[in-house]
Amino acid sequence: MASGIRDKVAILGMGCARFGERWDADADGLMVEAFNEAIADAGIDVSEIGAAWLGVGFDGVSVGPSGIPLSMALRLPNIAVTKVENYCASGTESFRGAVYAVASGACDIALAMGVEKLKDTGYGGLPVRSRGIVSDMIGVSGSAPGNFAQIASAYRAKHNVTPELLKRAIAHVSVKSHANGAKNPKAHLRKPITEEQCLNAPMIAEPLGLFDCCGVSDGAACAIVTTPEIARALGKTDLVTVKALQLSVSNGWEMQGAGWDGSYFHTTRIAAARAYQEAGITDPRKQISLMEVHDCFSITELVTMEDLGVSAEGGAVKDVLDGVFDADGAIPCQIDGGLKCFGHPIGASGLRMLYENYLQLLGRAGDRQRKQQPIFGLTHNLGGMPTQNVSSVAIVGLADA
Amino acid sequence: MVGIIAVGAYVPRLRLQRQAVAAANGWFNSALKGLGKGERAMANWDEDAITMAVEAGRDGLEGYDRGRLAKVILASTSQVFADRQNAGVVKEALNLDDSVGTMDVAGSQRAATSALLDALYAAKGGAGEILCIASERRHPAPASEQEMTGCDAAAAVLVGAGEVAADFLGGHSVSIDFVDHFRADDSEFDYNWEARFVRDEGYARIAPAAVKAGLVKAGVTVANVDYFIMGAPMKGVNDAVAKAVGVKPEAVVEPLAAVMGDAGAAQPLIMLAKVLENAPAGQIVVVVGFGQGCDVLVFKTTAKVGGAVRGMGVSGWLARGKPETNYIKYLFFNNLLALDRGMRAEADQKTSLTSLYRNRKAVLALVGGKCSKTGTVQFPKSEISVNQNDRAQGTQEDYPLADRTAKILTYTADNLSYNPDPPGYYGAVEFDEGGRITMDFGDVEADDVFVGAQMRMMFRIKAVDEMRGFVKYFWKAVPDYRAKAQAALAAE
Numbered sequence: 001m002a003s004g005i006r007d008k009v010a011i012l013g014m015g016c017a018r019f020g021e022r023w024d025a026d027a028d029g030l031m032v033e034a035f036n037e038a039i040a041d042a043g044i045d046v047s048e049i050g051a052a053w054l055g056v057g058f059d060g061v062s063v064g065p066s067g068i069p070l071s072m073a074l075r076l077p078n079i080a081v082t083k084v085e086n087y088c089a090s091g092t093e094s095f096r097g098a099v100y101a102v103a104s105g106a107c108d109i110a111l112a113m114g115v116e117k118l119k120d121t122g123y124g125g126l127p128v129r130s131r132g133i134v135s136d137m138i139g140v141s142g143s144a145p146g147n148f149a150q151i152a153s154a155y156r157a158k159h160n161v162t163p164e165l166l167k168r169a170i171a172h173v174s175v176k177s178h179a180n181g182a183k184n185p186k187a188h189l190r191k192p193i194t195e196e197q198c199l200n201a202p203m204i205a206e207p208l209g210l211f212d213c214c215g216v217s218d219g220a221a222c223a224i225v226t227t228p229e230i231a232r233a234l235g236k237t238d239l240v241t242v243k244a245l246q247l248s249v250s251n252g253w254e255m256q257g258a259g260w261d262g263s264y265f266h267t268t269r270i271a272a273a274r275a276y277q278e279a280g281i282t283d284p285r286k287q288i289s290l291m292e293v294h295d296c297f298s299i300t301e302l303v304t305m306e307d308l309g310v311s312a313e314g315g316a317v318k319d320v321l322d323g324v325f326d327a328d329g330a331i332p333c334q335i336d337g338g339l340k341c342f343g344h345p346i347g348a349s350g351l352r353m354l355y356e357n358y359l360q361l362l363g364r365a366g367d368r369q370r371k372q373q374p375i376f377g378l379t380h381n382l383g384g385m386p387t388q389n390v391s392s393v394a395i396v397g398l399a400d401a
Numbered sequence: 402m403v404g405i406i407a408v409g410a411y412v413p414r415l416r417l418q419r420q421a422v423a424a425a426n427g428w429f430n431s432a433l434k435g436l437g438k439g440e441r442a443m444a445n446w447d448e449d450a451i452t453m454a455v456e457a458g459r460d461g462l463e464g465y466d467r468g469r470l471a472k473v474i475l476a477s478t479s480q481v482f483a484d485r486q487n488a489g490v491v492k493e494a495l496n497l498d499d500s501v502g503t504m505d506v507a508g509s510q511r512a513a514t515s516a517l518l519d520a521l522y523a524a525k526g527g528a529g530e531i532l533c534i535a536s537e538r539r540h541p542a543p544a545s546e547q548e549m550t551g552c553d554a555a556a557a558v559l560v561g562a563g564e565v566a567a568d569f570l571g572g573h574s575v576s577i578d579f580v581d582h583f584r585a586d587d588s589e590f591d592y593n594w595e596a597r598f599v600r601d602e603g604y605a606r607i608a609p610a611a612v613k614a615g616l617v618k619a620g621v622t623v624a625n626v627d628y629f630i631m632g633a634p635m636k637g638v639n640d641a642v643a644k645a646v647g648v649k650p651e652a653v654v655e656p657l658a659a660v661m662g663d664a665g666a667a668q669p670l671i672m673l674a675k676v677l678e679n680a681p682a683g684q685i686v687v688v689v690g691f692g693q694g695c696d697v698l699v700f701k702t703t704a705k706v707g708g709a710v711r712g713m714g715v716s717g718w719l720a721r722g723k724p725e726t727n728y729i730k731y732l733f734f735n736n737l738l739a740l741d742r743g744m745r746a747e748a749d750q751k752t753s754l755t756s757l758y759r760n761r762k763a764v765l766a767l768v769g770g771k772c773s774k775t776g777t778v779q780f781p782k783s784e785i786s787v788n789q790n791d792r793a794q795g796t797q798e799d800y801p802l803a804d805r806t807a808k809i810l811t812y813t814a815d816n817l818s819y820n821p822d823p824p825g826y827y828g829a830v831e832f833d834e835g836g837r838i839t840m841d842f843g844d845v846e847a848d849d850v851f852v853g854a855q856m857r858m859m860f861r862i863k864a865v866d867e868m869r870g871f872v873k874y875f876w877k878a879v880p881d882y883r884a885k886a887q888a889a890l891a892a893e
Contacts, residue, residue: 123744125817133753137764137863138781138875140827140839141748146815150828154811157852206814206824255829255839256779257787262811262829386811387829387839 004278007399008103009242010231012224013042016355019219019343020188027063027117028073030220034113034348035074038222042109043234049224050107051080055094055114057087057346057383061127062117070113087383088294089247090114091221091350092392098225099242108230114352115220116345125216126346145205145213147385148297152207154262155303159314167207169317170298171198174211176326177295177334181341183368188215188343212298217343221351223358228399239399240361243376244278246271247392255387265300265382267391268307272380275393276309281376285310288395289374290360291325291333292353294382295340301325301333304380308393327368335360335368350392353379357396375401403525404565404700408674408709409461409557411453411536412661412718414844414882415725416440419549425728426544436549441662443725444538444553446734446821447843447862449872450477451487453555454536455494455860459804460712461532461557461674467495469561471529472502474520476513478666479538480505481872483586490874491534494860496766496801512666513556514690518698520560521569530561535667542590543737550634552662556670556715566677566709567686567700571619575611576694579603596635604638608695609645612687615697616646623647627684628676632656632668633691648687660719666692675715682706713886720889721882723846734821745819750866752873762799767858767876769836770797778835800836802858806881807832809854814847830856830878843877855881 015037017030025033039046054070056062063069067081086093091114098110121127126144130136140147156166175195181187193211201209231239248267254260272284281287288310295301302320305311310331311319319325325333336342336356339349357377359365376397383390423437444453454475462470473495475488482490488503506516513535520531536555541547560569581599582591608631616623629652631639643653654672656663664671669690676686682704690696713721725731732738762768763781770782773796777788780802786793812828819825826842828850842850843861856878863875 121744125745128745128748128818130749133756134760134781136750137752137757137760137873138838140841141818141864142813142825142827143815143817145817146813146825146827149813149815150811153813153828153852202816203814203824204817208813251789252783252787253789256781256783256837257789258777258831258835258837 005099005103005245006243006278006280007228007241009099009225010228010239010399011358011396012044012109012226012231012234012236013038014223014355014358015041016186016221016352017219018186019217019345019352021119022218023119025218027069027115030117030218031070031073031113031115034220034222038224042224044109044224046074047077048109049076049079049111050109051101052076052111052113053094053097054081054083055090055112055347055350056083056085057090057116058118058127058129059085060129061121062115062347086390088296088346089350089381089383089390089392090347091352092379092381092394095223095351095354095394096245096247098223099245102225102227109224109226112223112225112351113220114348114350116347117218118216118345119218143205145208145297148300149205149208150262151303151386152299158261158263161317163207165317167199168195169320170212170302171195172320173295173298173301174198174340177338177340180327180335180368181337184337184342187337187341188217189337189341208297208299214296214339215341215343217345219343219345219348219352221348221355223351223354238362240358240396241399242394243397244275244393244395246275246278247390249390250384250388252388262386264303265307265386265389265391267389268304268380268382268393271391271393272308275395279376279395281395284308285331288331288376288378290335290357290370290377291331291380292336292338292356292377293333293380295334295338296344296382300382304382308378308380332370335370350379350381354394354396361396361398402565402568403521403562404560404569405558405567405677405709406530406561406565407461407465407559407711408677409457409459409463409712410671410674410715410718411456411460411555412442412715413444413448413453413553414721414723415443415445416722417443417728417731418724418726421726421728422549430544432546433544433549436546439659440724441549442552442554443731444734445844448553449481449538449862450479450536451481451490452860452862452874453538453553454491454534457536457555457557458491458495458532458534460714461559462495463712465559467497469530470497470501470532472504472531473497474504474506474516474531474533476506476516476533476535476666477537478507478510478512479540480507490765493761493765494874496768496803510666510692511690511694511696513670514688514696514698515574517558517670518572518574518696521572524560524562530559533558533560535670537665537667539665540589540735543732547591547593550658550663552664554661554664554667554671556667556674558670558673564705565703566706567702570621570699570701571615572699573611573615573618573697574694575607577607578693579607600635600638604633604642604691605645608642608689608691611695612642612646612689612697615687615699619699621685621699624649625685626652626687628652628654628680628686630654630669630672630676630687631689631691632663632672634658634663671715674710677706677709678714678716680706713883716890717886720886742819749868750864750873751869752866752871764875766801767803769800769802771800772796773798778832780836780838802832802836803876805832805834807856807878809850809852809856810837811852812850814850826850841877842879844879849880857881857883
């Protein structure tokens with residue numbers, strides 16, 4: 001029986017570039033910005049890094065193939081650098097590589113970098129791309145909002161929720177994230193919005209309007225990890241350790257099989273159950289202090305509350321409208337603005353979420369710091385589309401939690 | 402006996418209102434104002450001669466054992482590919498056995514009648530049962546008279562020996578290089594000569610003589626002709642030819658000008674399919690095709706004629722119409738107007754021909770798999786079953802899904818991704834007999850799309866690779882039109 005990752009690896013330092021429309025920066029500049037903060041935080045020299053992972057979602061526009069772009073940007077000392085791509089879980093995937101390397105004893109200190117340079121395509125939204133030759137013949141070449149919007153249609157039908165009520169609930173999700181993003185100096189979108197603005201915004205993919213969709217941003221985020229022992233030896237006192245790191249990948253059941261009703265994310269439920277077990281969490285609604293979930297679209301965040309087990313099935317609409325996930329609610333979700341407003345540079349997002357939980361756990365989150373000391377912070381990524389996706393759940397916490 | 406076993410048709414759902422065309426172009430060509438009445442069938446952006454042929458073929462083969470079919474012929478003057486057999490694509494879409502023969506016929510407004518004539522002769526000679534399809538997506542110049550009178554539509558005639566619905570009594574052809582119009586291989590539009598010349602020197606002189614000769618060959622007295630099908634779009638021409646031959650005026654079949662338009666080479670076959678919907682037994686039906694000569698086919702309906710139309714038929718498709726008043730949309734759908742499509746339309750649509758060949762049954766015929774062990778249905782087939790409880794390997798047998806109904810499981814209306822007719826509707830559909838696909842929806846309005854809505858599959862253009870001139874086909878889910886069309890017909 002595998003013993004899991006709990007408390008085997010500590011975060012030594014983290015950094016995050018300012019997200020947004022970074023007309024001023026290429027991918028390497030964004031990576032250096034995140035790295036400079038992370039290595040200063042870690043208090044080590046670059047020569048101490050044993051291996052590195054680079055997470056990128058759209059390598060065609062961002063950096064191109066291989067781990068070389070990271071090695072070149074940071075002028076790493078010819079160490080092993082591996083590029084990973086796993087849709088929107090790419091950033092968490094790079095973290096997983098680094099954490100596993102340290103946990104295995106293969107190296108003492110490892111680096112995870114996520115980067116995305118999305119604003120060089122000339123148009124808004126994510127780049128149009130192929131999903132492979134066969135998929136191009138028989139699949140739908142829909143947009144990300146179009147793919148995720150479908151969850152809403154099935155959710156309404158299953159739970160007998162009127163379109164108006166669901167639209168208002170998902171509007172609340174976005175209003176809350178805009179309010180949070182306004183307090184975050186590194187966030188892409190920093191203007192609060194009203195529910196009315198949200199409800200009346202142009203329709204992108206029924207029922208998702210403009211404000212139901214997250215920002216498409218440039219950005220990079222970086223983590224440097226090591227063992228708790230080395231971290232302490234380097235003088236760190238407050239340690240944030242990895243409690244759980246789980247990934248679940250669709251095998252085609254939702255898309256091609258029978259039984260999935262289209263109203264939830266099958267993989268998130270699996271990844272969450274495994275992560276709670278790994279972290280020793282039995283009642284997530286009570287035990288999780290903060291959540292950074294994959295709110296690529298407002299409906300995704302709402303449904304994810306149920307998939308993570310913090311809301312009962314069919315209960316997320318009420319919880320959202322009751323403010324359970326607001327910054328001052330029982331379990332804040334996206335206290336940094338989330339994908340919605342911090343922004344969503346695909347490959348960086350998983351690490352950006354970890355960055356926020358890391359700051360919050362250490363009391364370094366500035367204006368948006370949660371007053372009540374957080375214990376466990378959860379991050380969640382969802383890559384792909386409801387029918388076919390990669391879902392990751394990571395939980396970090398203070399070493400003694 | 403050799404003759405017609407069954408007929409089918411397809412008329413696209415959109416009906417361009419001629420008043421809208423007249424309003425747009427009347428300033429330029431005032432003669433169009435007088436033509437601004439009624440409606441004409443207009444292909445959607447994702448339809449062409451091949452997709453409409455497939456639908457007409459499915460309509461004609463309704464309830465028929467496709468294993469009996471020996472050959473498919475596609476006649477059209479708007480064939481999609483100059484060199485890639487168009488009938489071959491239709492054959493794949495109809496999921497026919499590879500031993501079924503295929504042939505394209507083109508080059509003249511007579512293409513369909515000539516193809517049908519040859520199919521009947523071949524059937525007489527023992528060639529087996531032949532599906533003769535005529536399909537046209539016409540491309541008239543904007544502000545031309547042809548734009549008003551023409552239309553897009555298709556028909557299919559299944560011929561063979563045995564207990565047929567209409568006996569083939571005989572046929573006749575004359576070939577004369579009478580050039581009333583022409584279109585060079587690399588030209589976009591027809592070049593039309595003066596209408597009076599076409600009418601007086603063409604139809605009036607060539608057709609009557611040919612029809613008379615045809616009737617003699619068929620052993621039919623002109624007075625006994627019950628249905629005279631010619632389909633010339635010019636006013637009065639059909640009546641004039643009938644009169645010149647001596648056919649009684651009431652036998653002249655109305656060419657659907659007001660409700661559909663002139664589908665070019667396909668028109669005589671569409672009218673034939675329409676006639677066989679209601680024709681009693683023992684009636685003489687004359688079909689005339691005109692273009693660089695004339696084809697004449699003479700049939701006599703039998704006691705089986707009531708079974709000739711088993712699908713929607715011309716009337717069923719006509720009843721499914723949706724008025725379209727947006728002439729700009731017509732122009733755009735027909736590549737006659739370059740709208741700013743945005744960068745998302747720039748995505749490369751290249752098809753890997755190797756992969757298409759390997760996956761041709763899935764892509765072109767919507768054939769999925771059924772596990773011989775567990776009965777699990779899935780699309781597409783895969784080496785290991787999608788069944789979560791039994792990873793049976795190598796057990797999947799071909800399972801055609803194209804003719805099975807499905808219900809919407811999830812959906813959206815997408816305004817972001819490029820679609821020539823936004824928003825793009827798509828979602829997951831679940832087949833009533835198992836299996837599910839996430840696919841594009843076609844021919845839909847907002848009200849048609851809801852969880853649980855009954856859908857039917859249609860063969861459509863998925864995308865066009867404009868860089869290389871290749872058309873990508875796949876199936877789309879469309880609202881199941883059959884019950885609605887039947888209700889509309891019953892109400893008439």
